[in-house]
Amino acid sequence: MDRPASLLALFRLIDKDNNGYVEPKELKSLASSPTAYGKLEEAHETLTWLDLDGDQRVSPEEFVEVFTFVCSQMDDREFELFVEDAKVQAGAAPNREMMLKRVYQQLDRDRSGWVAGLGVCYECGGGGVAGQGSPHGTVHVIHARAHERREA
């Protein structure tokens, strides 16, 4: 996966007025705090760790640099979910596959790719064949593992 490209797509979503920078007011709309004051505080906190050169706004370069670092310990699956979460928070419509994946991952607490008690691979509903080519991309890893478990 091209992480800088994903991060830039996220940056453009957050940059609501499209002026090429993410400003405190735009960070405020991402804040999770329920109060206006909390949002303001959160936005400024976020700004301090994203704004590397101290000009009180976040350039695309700063954004990509900081998040590449922050996400360096994540595997591709975590990274993908992280970006998708952030996009939803930034106002993008959630995409259906991602929603399914999230639900599945929440159920799959031990990250085995297998949801205990359900016994199905969410992608194919149980009809797929382990180890065979799949059009699902990254999902296929989960898919294949689910079937390996079942057949073991």
Ligand SMILES: [Ca+2]
């Ligand atoms: Ca902006």
Ligand SMILES: [Ca+2]
């Ligand atoms: Ca800056």
